[in-house]
Amino acid sequence: MAELSAFNFRPGSSILHGLDVRFKLLFLVLISVTSLKAYAVTLSVLTLVLVFALLHAQGSLKSILKALRYFFVLLAFIFLARALSTPGSAVIEFKGVSITREGVYDGAMICWRLVIVVLAGLAFVSTTRPSEIKAAVEWLLNPFPFIPSKRIATMISLVVRFIPVIFDQARETADAQRARGVENRKNPVYRLKKLGIPLMRRTFERADKLAVAMEARCYSENRTDPGLCARLRDWAALFVVICLCLFIIVW
Amino acid sequence: MNIIEIENLSHIFADGTLGLENINLTIREGTFVIIAGQNGSGKTTLLKHLNGLLLPTTGTIRLAGRPVSENLVKARQTVGMVFQDADSQIVGETVCDDVAFGPENLCLHRSEVKRRVFNSLKIVGMLDFKNQKPHLLSGGEKRRLAIAGILAMEPAVLVFDEPFSSLDYPGVKQVLKQIVSLHRSGHTVLVAAHDLEKVIAHADRLVIMKDGKVVKDGMPSQLLGELEPFGIREPCASRLGMEVPSWLN
Numbered sequence: 001m002a003e004l005s006a007f008n009f010r011p012g013s014s015i016l017h018g019l020d021v022r023f024k025l026l027f028l029v030l031i032s033v034t035s036l037k038a039y040a041v042t043l044s045v046l047t048l049v050l051v052f053a054l055l056h057a058q059g060s061l062k063s064i065l066k067a068l069r070y071f072f073v074l075l076a077f078i079f080l081a082r083a084l085s086t087p088g089s090a091v092i093e094f095k096g097v098s099i100t101r102e103g104v105y106d107g108a109m110i111c112w113r114l115v116i117v118v119l120a121g122l123a124f125v126s127t128t129r130p131s132e133i134k135a136a137v138e139w140l141l142n143p144f145p146f147i148p149s150k151r152i153a154t155m156i157s158l159v160v161r162f163i164p165v166i167f168d169q170a171r172e173t174a175d176a177q178r179a180r181g182v183e184n185r186k187n188p189v190y191r192l193k194k195l196g197i198p199l200m201r202r203t204f205e206r207a208d209k210l211a212v213a214m215e216a217r218c219y220s221e222n223r224t225d226p227g228l229c230a231r232l233r234d235w236a237a238l239f240v241v242i243c244l245c246l247f248i249i250v251w
Numbered sequence: 252m253n254i255i256e257i258e259n260l261s262h263i264f265a266d267g268t269l270g271l272e273n274i275n276l277t278i279r280e281g282t283f284v285i286i287a288g289q290n291g292s293g294k295t296t297l298l299k300h301l302n303g304l305l306l307p308t309t310g311t312i313r314l315a316g317r318p319v320s321e322n323l324v325k326a327r328q329t330v331g332m333v334f335q336d337a338d339s340q341i342v343g344e345t346v347c348d349d350v351a352f353g354p355e356n357l358c359l360h361r362s363e364v365k366r367r368v369f370n371s372l373k374i375v376g377m378l379d380f381k382n383q384k385p386h387l388l389s390g391g392e393k394r395r396l397a398i399a400g401i402l403a404m405e406p407a408v409l410v411f412d413e414p415f416s417s418l419d420y421p422g423v424k425q426v427l428k429q430i431v432s433l434h435r436s437g438h439t440v441l442v443a444a445h446d447l448e449k450v451i452a453h454a455d456r457l458v459i460m461k462d463g464k465v466v467k468d469g470m471p472s473q474l475l476g477e478l479e480p481f482g483i484r485e486p487c488a489s490r491l492g493m494e495v496p497s498w499l500n
Contacts, residue, residue, distance in 0.1 A: 009345070011382040129382075130344035131351075160344050164386045209339035216304055216332045217342075217353040217400065218324050224355040224364055 014057040016127040021136040023234040027241045028124045034245040035116040042248040043112050050119040057127045075111045082107030135226025150221045254280040260310035270296040271463045283440045288460035289482030294443035302330040331401030335413040337393040347381040353404040371399040391422030408439040448486045452497040
């Protein structure tokens with residue numbers, strides 16, 4: 001079975017699980033923006049706080065590292081690009097290409113900040129039910145008069161629901177074609193066409209069936225509002241996060 | 252009391268194909284009816300008329316005395332339909348969200364939505380799966396989730412379109428057990444099927460369709476010997492002159 005990504009909601013009863021989704025979204029924005037102003041010491045503080053929060057919510061450092069394994073490859077490229085392209089005093093020089101001290105420092109800082117943003121995102125996604133994210137999107141779009149917030153929220157939830165199903169279908173179609181020797185055809189355009197057309201046809205057919213099934217369950221844009229409720233602990237958490245961000249900026 | 256009354260129902264599709272022709276049926280509250288027929292005989296087309304997903308070209312359908320076309324939302328609330336492809340029916344990102352979809356569409360209060368979600372998942376024995384992602388469930392579990400999604404709307408009539416298709420033996424038993432227990436709890440149950448072996452032992456009535464028409468209607472025991480001319484396989488036990496046993500035994 002296909003998984004959309006390792007960034008999935010994990011049920012639990014941690015403090016993060018219990019917070020209002022709108023506050024968690026605000027914390028994600030505040031921490032991400034603040035990390036741009038942070039350097040080694042303050043980044044260490046932020047990393048410790050986030051790793052502690054994730055361990056509290058998810059319970060395993062191994063699962064966090066597993067979730068980020070592909071991201072570290074991307075970070076390695078970013079680090080190399082920065083280290084090689086920033087002018088300064090060379091640490092290593094080989095055939096006219098040099099890695100500079102300034103480049104290594106800049107690359108490390110940028111990668112570290114990106115890690116902070118991704119850890120904050122992981123903490124948000126793994127402790128928030130998809131339906132709550134949908135509710136937050138609906139709530140955020142509500143003040144805009146010409147944006148159909150409920151429709152957009154439903155579309156988001158359907159995309160999240162059906163991407164793994166489409167991946168499954170793509171794999172099934174590809175397997176069926178491999179069983180009939182498609183690998184002997186070397187032309188990638190031919191292979192893409194043979195995979196893409198049946199996949200799209202099945203996806204549209206599924207969309208048709210989905211529309212009928214939704215109609216059978218009385219789908220309407222006038223639905224029960226999402227149950228969002230800010231409590232004392234949400235405001236307390238906001239106070240703590242603002243204090244943390246101020247500390248990082250002032251340091 | 253008749254919960255479903257169908258009078259002179261005909262349906263012609265947009266391309267001119269005749270889907271149903273002059274169907275007359277009445278179904279009493281609390282009965283377990285099987286609608287059998289080969290592929291293309293009009294079973295699904297008939298079922299889609301019961302909750303207004305399709306509207307008749309001619310004729311009328313009444314649910315508890317009220318025409319379906321008078322209030323489609325009410326009709327869809329009264330007649331819950333479980334589709335053949337459970338994957339296309341499940342819309343929520345988690346089991347819990349999917350079951351809540353119907354009650355939320357009915358604009359029920361959040362606490363009532365939660366109560367219905369809890370009760371429906373309890374009935375189908377899936378409370379432990381409430382945070383699970385639907386695409387990770389087995390075939391039988393997906394079908395049970397689809398049933399829970401319908402039960403949350405508290406319908407009086409449950410309609411199952413080929414509920415056992417592409418299920419393994421344990422999956423068939425899980426779904427069958429659910430259908431039988433829902434019938435025992437007072438629901439009117441309609442099952443569309445082309446393979447009667449799995450379900451016939453529990454039915455009160457058998458309706459056979461062919462080319463969009465109802466060709467036979469009666470007690471299952473009386474019709475078992477007349478199935479094959481209509482493209483429906485006679486159950487093994489019946490061929491051997493025995494009573495058809497339940498798959499739940």
